[in-house]
């Protein structure tokens with residue numbers, strides 16, 4: 001209803017070429033052309049969706065949000081492992097024959113098949129752990145984190161799924177006790193590490 005001016009027809013009373021004739025509660029349904037900016041925006045979202053779908057879901061390079069979550073979770077866990085291990089304590093353990101023997105026994109059962117009986121490495125498998133060269137870092141925190149998190153895609157298992165924290169610490173102490181003994185075995189890989197472990 002037009003209350004502003006009695007002589008002027010209200011918008012609802014003017015003839016409207018787009019009026020569909022459908023009225024409900026006094027409201028006319030119109031069939032107006034959509035604004036151009038709206039149509040363009042819609043078209044852009046459709047085109048964007050195609051590329052997004054390809055890049056995020058369909059191309060071989062696409063990683064799902066589950067995969068990315070897994071990667072982030074692993075990184076978080078490994079940071080927590082690395083933060084929890086005390087390199088000074090491992091250095092002390094590495095001089096304690098009881099701990100080193102425990103580590104050696106676990107090593108013989110779990111690791112020797114890939115890294116050799118004496119941790120000298122096997123040519124087609126695990127690296128030499130007695131040389132100065134480390135692929136994933138030669139400090140104690142890095143070694144412990146490598147054991148805990150592994151590199152499953154590179155053939156190094158994720159030992160945190162199998163071993164207790166104390167067992168992984170004993171293994172780290174054992175490796176600390178044999179590092180830099182330079183047993184002949186698998187040729188060097190990675191970067192030389194000069195420190196004592198810390």
Ligand code: HEC
Pocket residue numbers: 107110111112113114115125126127129133134135136137143146147151154155156157159171189190
């Ligand atoms: C199935 C074979 C396999 C077993 C079993 C295995 N490893 Fe490994 N390990 C590997 C391979 C392969 C690599 C090298 C990964 C790479 O190329 O980066 C590796 C890497 C490592 C590294 C890092 C070496 C570096 O240069 O940075 C450490 C430390 C290590 N392993 C310790 C262990 C310990 C301790 C165990 C036993 C609890 C173990 N591994 C059992 C295959 C194995």
